[in-house]
Each structure stands twice: as structure tokens, then as C-alpha cells.
Amino acid sequence: MSAAAALDAARAAGLRIATAESCTGGMVAAALTAIPGSSDVVECGFVTYSNDAKIRMLGVSSETLKAHGAVSEEVAREMARGACARSGARVAVSITGIAGPGGSEHKPEGRVCFGIIRPDGAVQCETREFGAIGRDAVRAGATEHALALLLRVVRS
Structure with a gap:
């Protein structure tokens, strides 16, 4: 399982x-x-469903939200940076997307943007198009x- 492997790799790296x-x-x-023993690796998790929560809890810029929308790599980048800055963790992953049902021509159902901040502070972002496969499947796919992403970053 990816979660156990990510925890083991982070533990080995002291992250x-x-x-x-x-x-x-x-x-x-x-x-x-x-996973038992995860407390020695997991610092915290932020659930920031609304734009206001993204701003308040993670320091996402209202200008970024206005210019790009919540489902964007720009917001994912700021979410990851904010999670590290506010938690003291050295690695953070962020997820923002449209699980469905719904979406638009410009931001379709199943689009999910990810941000990952590495121990050196570099942030990588990417977008995955899961498609209109249903809310539960999009959320499960985004989680995996x-x-x-966490595993890849903590192993590098």
C-alpha cells in the first residue's frame, strides 16, 4: 500500500x-x-473545502483564487506551501479538484490538481483528469x- 510505503520512507529520511x-x-x-505508528511521521492534515478555509488556514491568496479558481495548480501550490509553513512539516501534499457530480466546460468533473512540496522547499504541481467516473472513484483515485506523490518525494 502506498500509505505504508510513504510512511516508511519518510521515517527513514527523518521527515x-x-x-x-x-x-x-x-x-x-x-x-x-x-497505519499504527504513523504519529512519528504525520504532523497534521488540513481539510480546507471552502475558499475561505483555504485563505484562513493555509494562507492561499484571494487574488490567486480569483484569477485561477480553486481547482488550479496555482492554488495547489499555495496550499502545499501553506501546509508546510503552518505545520513545521518538511513535506506536504495538496489536493484540490472537482469530484463531481458537475463541473464545467473549462473545469470538468474529475479534474484534480496536486501540489507536493519537497524537503528542499521546491514545489511540483500537476493535474490529473480522472474523468466523470463518479465522485467516490475520483476521490479514491486522487487519494492514491x-x-x-508523497512516496516519490520522500524516497528522492
């Missing part, structure tokens, strides 16, 4: 992890903390992808 989640509603943090 603490934070999560910043929107459309997954804490599923990444839940997957990590479901976020765990894989």
Missing part, C-alpha cells in the same frame, strides 16, 4: 508530513493515520495519486 486537502476531505490523512 514529517502534512496534508492539505479539499475534494478528498481528509482521505489522504486518514489513509496515513490508519497523492500517496504515490
